[in-house]
Amino acid sequence: MSNPFKFGSVVENNFFTDRINETEETKNVLSSSNHLILISPRRFGKTSLVNKVTNSLDRPVIYLDLQLVTDVPDFATHLLKKVLKIDKWENIKHLLANFRLIPTIALNPLTNNMEVSFVPTSSNNFTPLEDVLNLIEKIGEKGKRPIVVFDEFQEIIDLSKTLPKQLRAVIQHHKNINYVFLGSLESIMRQIFETKKSPFYHFGYLMTLKKIPYSDFFDYLKTRFDAVTDKSEILSNEILVFTQQHPYYTQQLAFYCYSFLENEEYQDNILNSVIDNLISMHNNDFERLWNTISKTDKKIMITLALQEKISSIPQPTSTIYSGLKRLLTKGYIIRDEQYELDDPFFKKWLKGKINE
Ligand SMILES: Nc1ncnc2c1ncn2[C@@H]1O[C@H](COP(=O)(O)OP(=O)(O)O)[C@@H](O)[C@H]1O
Ligand SMILES: [Mg+2]
Structure with a gap:
C-alpha cells in the first residue's frame, strides 16, 4: 500500500476528509444564483474543497489562480486559455469575432493546447478582460451555467488600482455565471468584500474555513495508521496535539510518520524523532525567516x-497591532480562534532557540 497521506497540492478522494457541512454549503451556493467568497489562511483546504465540489457538478468550470497573473491583459490571456478548454473551438470561434482586440490564437502541436495572446495597448488595458468575461456569460446563456473560480483573489489589489471597480462593473451584469472568490489573506479579502466603499461590498455569500475538527481528523489518521502499527490511536492523537489540526501540517507529519513505520517498528519516541528530523531539514529556512523580521515581530x-x-508585551497597542497585521500578511501567524503561529515545526524550532 502506498503512503495514504498527501500534503502540498490539492487533495481529493481518499486524501480528503470531512468538510461535509462546508461541501453542502458550497454546493448550495453554487446551485443558486449567488456568488461565493471563501476565506481561510493558506493551506487550510480552500482550493481542495472547491475543486471537490465543482468536480461533482456537471458544469463547465473555469479555474484561475491569480498568483500566476502579472498584469491586466495577462489576466485576460490566462482566462481565455481556460475558456478554450471548456468548450469546442467551433462553438467559441464566432464569439471571438466580437472582441474589440482580436487575440492571436494558435494550436501548439506539442501540447495540443491553444496558445493565446493579446497585443494590448498598455498593461492596464481592461478591454480584453471585459471581452473574455462577457464571452463566458454568452457561453452560459446557451448551455450549462459556468462556474468561474478566482483563487488567491486578494492578488487583484496589486494588479491595478482600478481593476476591482472595472471588474465589478462587468460581472454584476452576469446572470449565467457563478463566481467563486478564494482568498488566503483575510484582512484584504474582508476589505474587498466587507467594506462599504469597496466595489465588491457584499457581492456574494461569505464563508470561512476553519481547521478540520479533531474527531474527524483523528478517525482519518487512525484508520490509515492501522495498516502499519497497533499504536495508531496514540500516534494519531499525538500528531493532532502537535499540529493543532492544521490540515497541511497534519498531513505532512502523518506522511513522515507513516514512511517511518513502513520501514521500522513503532517506538515510543517516534513522533519526536520525526518532528526533529523535519525541523533540521528546515533549519536554514527558519534561520532565514527569523533574520528577516523586525524586533517587534520577533517579540x-x-x-x-x-x-x-x-497584551503582556510592553509596547504600545498600535505597534503590536501593526506587527500582527504584518505577520498575518506574511502568513507567519494565523488567526483561527485566536492568534497563533502558522507552522508548528517553526514553533518548536523557536522554542528550542529560546531555551538554548
Ligand atoms: N479536506 C481535507 N482533508 C485532508 N487534508 C486536507 C483537506 N483539505 C486540505 N488538506 C491538506 O491541506 C493541504 C492544503 O490544501 P489546499 O486545498 O491547497 O489549501 P488552500 O487552498 O487553503 O491553500 C493539502 O495538500 C492537504 O494536505
Ligand atoms: Mg489554494
Missing part, C-alpha cells in the same frame, strides 16, 4: 510560541 512570535498573552 510577537516568541510570545505566541510560548502561548503567552499578546
Whole structure:
C-alpha cells in the first residue's frame, strides 16, 4: 500500500476528509444564483474543497489562480486559455469575432493546447478582460451555467488600482455565471468584500474555513495508521496535539510518520524523532525567516510560541497591532480562534532557540 497521506497540492478522494457541512454549503451556493467568497489562511483546504465540489457538478468550470497573473491583459490571456478548454473551438470561434482586440490564437502541436495572446495597448488595458468575461456569460446563456473560480483573489489589489471597480462593473451584469472568490489573506479579502466603499461590498455569500475538527481528523489518521502499527490511536492523537489540526501540517507529519513505520517498528519516541528530523531539514529556512523580521515581530512570535498573552508585551497597542497585521500578511501567524503561529515545526524550532 502506498503512503495514504498527501500534503502540498490539492487533495481529493481518499486524501480528503470531512468538510461535509462546508461541501453542502458550497454546493448550495453554487446551485443558486449567488456568488461565493471563501476565506481561510493558506493551506487550510480552500482550493481542495472547491475543486471537490465543482468536480461533482456537471458544469463547465473555469479555474484561475491569480498568483500566476502579472498584469491586466495577462489576466485576460490566462482566462481565455481556460475558456478554450471548456468548450469546442467551433462553438467559441464566432464569439471571438466580437472582441474589440482580436487575440492571436494558435494550436501548439506539442501540447495540443491553444496558445493565446493579446497585443494590448498598455498593461492596464481592461478591454480584453471585459471581452473574455462577457464571452463566458454568452457561453452560459446557451448551455450549462459556468462556474468561474478566482483563487488567491486578494492578488487583484496589486494588479491595478482600478481593476476591482472595472471588474465589478462587468460581472454584476452576469446572470449565467457563478463566481467563486478564494482568498488566503483575510484582512484584504474582508476589505474587498466587507467594506462599504469597496466595489465588491457584499457581492456574494461569505464563508470561512476553519481547521478540520479533531474527531474527524483523528478517525482519518487512525484508520490509515492501522495498516502499519497497533499504536495508531496514540500516534494519531499525538500528531493532532502537535499540529493543532492544521490540515497541511497534519498531513505532512502523518506522511513522515507513516514512511517511518513502513520501514521500522513503532517506538515510543517516534513522533519526536520525526518532528526533529523535519525541523533540521528546515533549519536554514527558519534561520532565514527569523533574520528577516523586525524586533517587534520577533517579540510577537516568541510570545505566541510560548502561548503567552499578546497584551503582556510592553509596547504600545498600535505597534503590536501593526506587527500582527504584518505577520498575518506574511502568513507567519494565523488567526483561527485566536492568534497563533502558522507552522508548528517553526514553533518548536523557536522554542528550542529560546531555551538554548
Ligand atoms: N479536506 C481535507 N482533508 C485532508 N487534508 C486536507 C483537506 N483539505 C486540505 N488538506 C491538506 O491541506 C493541504 C492544503 O490544501 P489546499 O486545498 O491547497 O489549501 P488552500 O487552498 O487553503 O491553500 C493539502 O495538500 C492537504 O494536505
Ligand atoms: Mg489554494
